[in-house]
Amino acid sequence: MPSPTYIVTTSQKADAVLREEAELWAARLGVPFVPRRARSIPDVCGVAGVEAALTITHLRVGLVMADGSDEYFFHPNMARMRLHNMDSGKGEPMITAMGLGPGDSVLDGTLGRAADAMVAARAVGPDGLVVGYEADPLVAALTIHGLATYQIDGRGLQDAMRRVQARHGDCEEILPTLATDSFDVVYFDPFFEHTIEQSQAMASLRRLGQHRELSPDVFVEAARVARRCVVIKQRKAGPYNAHPDVIRVVGGGGSRIEYVVLGDPFN
Numbered sequence: 489m490p491s492p493t494y495i496v497t498t499s500q501k502a503d504a505v506l507r508e509e510a511e512l513w514a515a516r517l518g519v520p521f522v523p524r525r526a527r528s529i530p531d532v533c534g535v536a537g538v539e540a541a542l543t544i545t546h547l548r549v550g551l552v553m554a555d556g557s558d559e560y561f562f563h564p565n566m567a568r569m570r571l572h573n574m575d576s577g578k579g580e581p582m583i584t585a586m587g588l589g590p591g592d593s594v595l596d597g598t599l600g601r602a603a604d605a606m607v608a609a610r611a612v613g614p615d616g617l618v619v620g621y622e623a624d625p626l627v628a629a630l631t632i633h634g635l636a637t638y639q640i641d642g643r644g645l646q647d648a649m650r651r652v653q654a655r656h657g658d659c660e661e662i663l664p665t666l667a668t669d670s671f672d673v674v675y676f677d678p679f680f681e682h683t684i685e686q687s688q689a690m691a692s693l694r695r696l697g698q699h700r701e702l703s704p705d706v707f708v709e710a711a712r713v714a715r716r717c718v719v720i721k722q723r724k725a726g727p728y729n730a731h732p733d734v735i736r737v738v739g740g741g742g743s744r745i746e747y748v749v750l751g752d753p754f755n
């Protein structure tokens with residue numbers, strides 16, 4: 489599914505500051521800036537001949553579909569609930585699978601909205617390191633901006649967001665350039681072939697993100713880069729159970745997802 493074509497615009501009553509901000513987004517993403525004036529999003533998109541408008545408002549930056557079906561914007565999804573579960577002793581299966589503790593380092597190869605990365609950043613604390621790569625340029629730009637600016641109280645979530653180092657890039661290209669054993673854990677959360685997520689949040693990310701299947705080589709490179717293990721999120725009993733280097737599978741209670749842990753054949 490190709491990503492929607494889009495322009496950048498503002499809310500209808502934009503001041504000079506907002507307009508300047510929108511022009512910066514347009515330049516950064518290499519797409520046209522179109523003044524909104526008093527027009528509706530469908531009108532602006534119709535005249536420009538695109539499917540969506542990245543709309544810069546004082547409230548947020550979001551990709552609004554011209555047909556009114558959806559708006560994609562950055563938010564922490566279930567991260568706050570997951571931190572609550574961690575703090576109240578209910579556990580957090582992704583952190584258990586990674587074996588994460590303070591000071592550890594994680595490379596997230598499929599960053600998306602970075603909800604998993606922020607949970608990891610809280611677990612590794614200020615002495616740890618979480619770096620994430622996102623292949624889609626618009627998703628990456630919105631995640632980088634959101635991690636730097638989103639405000640939320642409690643559970644150290646905002647501090648954790650600020651510590652995630654988000655970058656635009658394809659993990660298939662990045663991993664071969666990284667040093668052997670340079671991260672404790674390398675993590676992947678590719679889109680499942682058949683979605684089991686009922687959340688609107690994941691549906692809107694599916695519309696933008698990259699769907700190409702990760703190559704077998706990426707797991708070989710990940711195992712070289714990971715000191716401890718490679719962890720892959722999948723639907724329960726999904727395809728990665730068949731990987732020859734599986735050392736354990738961590739699932740959460742009645743959850744429909746699980747985390748496959750690959751041991752490092754280089755250690």
Ligand SMILES: C[S@@+](CC[C@H](N)C(=O)[O-])C[C@H]1O[C@@H](n2cnc3c(N)ncnc32)[C@H](O)[C@@H]1O
Pocket residue numbers: 597598599600601602603604605621622623624627657658659660677678679680693696697698699700
């Ligand atoms: C299921 S989402 C990840 C969600 C993420 N774990 C979170 O917590 O928000 C998968 C993401 O990986 C990205 N992706 C897919 N293949 C990639 C690749 N080769 N390199 C980097 N990102 C990739 C997609 O564009 C999408 O944003």
